[in-house]
Amino acid sequence: MPETVSPTPTEQTCWLPRHQKSPRAARQELRDFLLPHPSAEFILPTGELLVSELVTNAIQHARAPHDRLIFVRFQLSPDPTLRIEVHDADSEKPTLRDAPASASDEAGRGLLLVQELATQWGCCPRKGGIGKFVWCHVSPEAAAA
Template identity: 65%
Template structure:
């Protein structure tokens, strides 16, 4: 096998998953970023996934905190899964059944919101929204691979 100048990312040793519930608070996106960093730390591919993963989990949790129409005491579910091929799946669950809408154009520069899903759409290999089991709420998910993160 020929040598290359840049090493390939090492796949994770085994599938791994973790889930948490967070309160709907302004501090929750930061907590989700730290939890993702801790989740990815043991995996060789984790460093490659971390920058984009932290950005996207922050955007998805922020959307759940700011835009869901449910009582404030409802929790947000955050799920991570890393597959052997190095794909990171991020899911953010909330109790609001209304699906997020991807805007056709970015929000004005002066706006303090409106760019989250555009970032998810641009940086994730794939993403979507699905109803939660039991029919209450939804979860927004995205997949990130080291190739997307390196771009």
């Protein structure tokens, strides 16, 4: 389902459809990218959760045609910090809920998880003016906490 592009030891990208199976595909892409790295065991669980949340947000909340793809980029720095980017065609920035989700809510915790588990996160407009990307950093120290 995903189309992996430009694999290198420190960066991997892929295109995913706006489909309910894409979060799972993004997690698999991240596993394939990180497993050769010695730091994988420290950042993979948190990275999988966060990429899944960001891709899910792009599928559920992006106001874009359903045929638009989601672009995902993973970068691993030498320290090693994992950077996850999820690009979509909607320019509206995501916002945290004012009130926490109740125990019975089935949604509404994604960005809260990103805020709590990532060492940093943010949202930027894409080059060319169409859409945005949401990014986060996962470090071994934060993942172990």
